[in-house]
């Protein structure tokens with residue numbers, strides 16, 4: 265499989281027609297202003313030189329509302345990428361934008377320049393949550409914009425936030441169900457953080473907003489992740505990318521930030537997959553010494569942060585010994601279990617079977 269590389273440019277808040285209560289793109293992205301379009305080509309050329317041969321490259325414009333920029337400005341950015349697309353060095357472009365900045369002619373214009381993916385900042389599909397978050401549109405607009413993007417044959421991404429003002433678990437799950445009905449190709453899940461300089465920081469200071477705890481955020485993201493995986497929708501990111509700006513003292517006021525948030529959620533999913541497997545295995549084998557097997561690439565997720573999954577499984581099943589073995593050359597996302605003296609798993613649970621209807 266080819267190495268897929270995204271060369272990202274951040275255009276913080278460019279094109280935004282309102283201030284969403286939670287958003288401070290300058291802190292999130294670490295960039296204070298969008299790049300000068302004249303520098304885009306040089307940055308791409310530099311990045312391409314540092315990549316391994318054969319990497320499949322895409323250019324992305326993130327962090328603002330790309331399609332809400334004046335068309336002449338969009339063209340300047342897109343034109344800077346064209347020489348690389350024409351030479352086959354860049355395969356395609358992706359942009360992130362607001363759902364209320366989508367129309368047919370605008371999408372046709374993007375496609376003519378090689379844009380193949382549009383990621384929509386959906387955040388929620390609950391009317392009250394959208395209103396309380398300062399989004400200034402309703403859920404039906406998201407559905408229409410999404411369908412238009414799909415009709416054009418573009419790849420569609422949805423960016424969702426959990427723990428927004430006026431939200432709760434039922435609304436997060438309802439949003440996920442509506443997203444599944446729309447059917448994007450990919451989803452990102454971000455826990456809401458309280459960032460300095462945002463309206464949410466004021467609400468927090470006044471005691472009118474309480475963020476999720478880290479555990480609540482992990483548990484909620486896990487429920488959404490399993491819903492999306494069951495529906496065959498890829499979750500390509502959970503939690504913000506750590507940046508020096510975000511981790512700078514005083515920028516993050518409150519909220520469930522963790523630099524490895526996605527790993528925490530994945531570790532929780534592996535733990536539950538192992539619990540289901542061990543329960544079944546122990547119906548036929550009475551033992552308190554077990555080996556768990558996973559693909560080598562999933563080893564850290566199965567073990568968990570500070571070996572938390574090992575401790576948790578040992579306590580839950582009263583195990584004297586539990587070792588996790590990584591295997592090479594296998595598929596990802598399965599879990600196996602076997603007796604302590606055996607060298608191979610005796611029972612295996614794939615992710616697909618684990619998320620099947622029996623395990624709801």
Ligand code: SF4
Pocket residue numbers: 276277280281282283284287288289327328329362385
């Ligand atoms: S969430 Fe998106 S639309 Fe809202 S202010 Fe931030 S970049 Fe702009």
